[in-house]
Amino acid sequence: MKLQALVSSMSQLLQDFQRSLLRPRPPTAAMRGVAPVDYGPLQRILLTDGVGRTLFEEYASHREETRGDEETGWVLLGLREAHEAVVLATLPAGAERDAGIAHVRFNSEAQALASRIIRQTDRRLTILGVVHTHPGTLRHPSDGDLRGDGQWVRQLRGSEGVFGIGTADGPETSSALFAYQPRPHVQCLGELRFSWYALREGESAYRPLPVEWTLGPDLARSLHSIWTTLEAHAERLDRLYRQQTGLRFEVVVDEWGPGLLLTLPLAGSSDAVRVLVRRKEVRYYVVQGGALLEVDLRDEYVDRGVYLLLAELAARA
């Protein structure tokens, strides 16, 4: 009987919902600023100065490293507007990337975790594309890139992606004091050059994409200083984040250097579990009644440590 009543109620609800979708209402009320975006072909890419600094600085640093002759790269996060992409964050390839002089495959585990951390504060951020470098002078994505990217862009908003190519063949006259653009889709700083392209699903070739600067952050830059920590703990941190919806991340710096601080609020109070994660060390704390207590728990597996601590707290409650 109850089931019959429930089915009846659901049928009525469905009918009401269908009617409400088509209910007449004043055009001025339409969508209230949240209308779905009609994604057209990208006409430009907008980089914040923070993102631009990251790309040039980290590319220069990469070239000084022992693996400097390998390809490297970054995933780009930001906002996809109707006709432009605004890049607001860079996720590096990582020390655990698979790379050589002719290829690079990013460590996506750390990048996925980083995207969760960054998107804690802005759920509009999406993946826009990829930058990678060429050790030689090829300033254009390769045929191999086209085969992979042509399939991959189907997953992106507007079925289109942004692709940057970094090379170290800037003009000899280029100043290292400030960046300039010899062409609308090219940025140079000293010997370093980034050339920008777009590729849309079904297109047979990349097309040059004009790039412009604006003031703004690289929202992921603070994470770059703890990237090896993210790579070391990515799988367990990601699992913990998916299991505990209240979990929050932030980058902190103390006398031991930067670390990743996890805060897990405890139900029904202002108490919380806090975990400070570094590459080779995990420390556990409890906030109780406003006091911060360190827990004598040595477990390098952060998810297991948190659940052991929660079990102990439950036993004492």
Add this chain to the structure above:
Amino acid sequence: MDFRPLNDTERRQLINALRGNAESDRAILMDRRDTSFLGTTDEVTDEEVISAIKSVPCHY
């Protein structure tokens, strides 16, 4: 009860919203007072972002 046809803009937005919901799990916003259609959110799901990140192809 009163019915009227949707105009072109409303029809396109509704179709896009329904398609986004079906294909990408994008939320359809509803007015809590009268359940009328309010458009879609421009938020992106974790699954959409993570899936794209984990399938970035090898670059050459």
